[in-house]
Amino acid sequence: MNEATKLYQVWVYLQAEPLFWLTLTIGAYLLANRLYQASGLFPLVNPVAVSILFVSACLMTFGVEYERYFEGAKFIHFLLGPTTVALAIPIYLNWAIILKTRRAILMSVSLGSLFAIGITFAMAHLLQLDPVTVKSLLPRNVTAPIAMGISEIIGGVPSLTAIITIVTGIVGAALGTFVLDLFKIRDMAARGFAFGLASHGIGTARAMSRDSQAGVFAAVAMGLSGIITAAIIPLAFIILRDFQGSAG
Amino acid sequence: MLESIFIIFMFQLIGEATQKYFALPVPGPVIGLVLMLVCLLLTRRTGVPLVADCRNRLVTTSQQLLGYLSLLFVPIGVGVIMHLQLLEAQLARIIGVIMIGTILTMVFTAFIFLKAGGGERDE
Incomplete structure (x- = not known):
């Protein structure tokens, strides 16, 4: 048996192991994070986007199916739940300052969430997307597990919503800094709040990497907008259905 | 570390159970977040050593977890x-x-x- 065949057999064994994909994911992320730091936290070198592209390129090159990859990556994915619970800590540590700004928080979270839903609905209609796609788009600015739950309730496609949600997070994290600079919004709390509301966890991670106060307000905006959106969208659909029912 | 992991998992479990029981449209971990926050705020003036110790550990572990938020x-x-x-x-x-x-x-x-x-x- 020659060297090449032996190496090939090792590869066949390794790529069937969850450990391989878990290690690849962590390695890709560490590499992407190095790049992000080296670029001086330049937003377009977003570590989430870079690691996703790197891992996807590996999978496509070697013809590996996503399901096999996820066998290893699920151990990382699992931590999303506990980390969501852990978001209670930055909120707790900054409780006094949150109480002080409660008026601004409540106003901007409710108006901002309504705006996000409204603008998505209006644009999706303008571009004549089909109704199922419109429903899958509506909850796109809240964290993936909440968005998927809402999508299912109103008749969207949850997996489509998951894709849209992740893209929204990356777009917000990558472009937010430029946009807020352009409109001369310099207040760290306002910036963080916008990141958390418009692009959930990925935006929050970006805000946290820049400024601890921006991170706290991002976490608050993400949590509250998730809860409010989960109430608004299904309720709006029930009201609309009743209205159409009584009109017809 | 293990204590705080246990506490976080417990809150997530309670959150998931609450979500299933009341068929809420809000995901379990978010309910867990709210419950843990309420518990922390209610016990914030308590000087009981065990509570204070758990709280400190919880702060450290949570901040470590959140440091890797984007990896997830x-x-x-x-x-x-x-x-x-x-x-x-x-x-x-x-x-x-x-x-x-x-x-x-x-x-x-x-x-x-x-x-x-x-x-x-x-x-």
Whole structure:
């Protein structure tokens, strides 16, 4: 048996192991994070986007199916739940300052969430997307597990919503800094709040990497907008259905 | 470390159970977040050594976990790339809605936050 065949057999064994994909994911992320730091936290070198592209390129090159990859990556994915619970800590540590700004928080979270839903609905209609796609788009600015739950309730496609949600997070994290600079919004709390509301966890991670106060307000905006959106969208659909029912 | 992991998992479990029991549209971990926050706020003036000790450990572990928040989106994100064909013919329009919608939402939210006095915090 020659060297090449032996190496090939090792590869066949390794790529069937969850450990391989878990290690690849962590390695890709560490590499992407190095790049992000080296670029001086330049937003377009977003570590989430870079690691996703790197891992996807590996999978496509070697013809590996996503399901096999996820066998290893699920151990990382699992931590999303506990980390969501852990978001209670930055909120707790900054409780006094949150109480002080409660008026601004409540106003901007409710108006901002309504705006996000409204603008998505209006644009999706303008571009004549089909109704199922419109429903899958509506909850796109809240964290993936909440968005998927809402999508299912109103008749969207949850997996489509998951894709849209992740893209929204990356777009917000990558472009937010430029946009807020352009409109001369310099207040760290306002910036963080916008990141958390418009692009959930990925935006929050970006805000946290820049400024601890921006991170706290991002976490608050993400949590509250998730809860409010989960109430608004299904309720709006029930009201609309009743209205159409009584009109017809 | 193990104590705080246990506490966080417990709150998530209670959150998941509450969500299932009342069939709430809010995910279990978010309910867990709210419950843990309420417990922390209720016990914040308690000087009992065990509670204070748990709280300190919880702060350290949570901050470590949150330091890796962005890593946790990589597995779903890879799924996004691998399943991009789901968007098919509508891809360009969907991306358009996402880009413009996200940018406008950010600017609008930040403006409302400042207009409502969120910028005056005198820390």
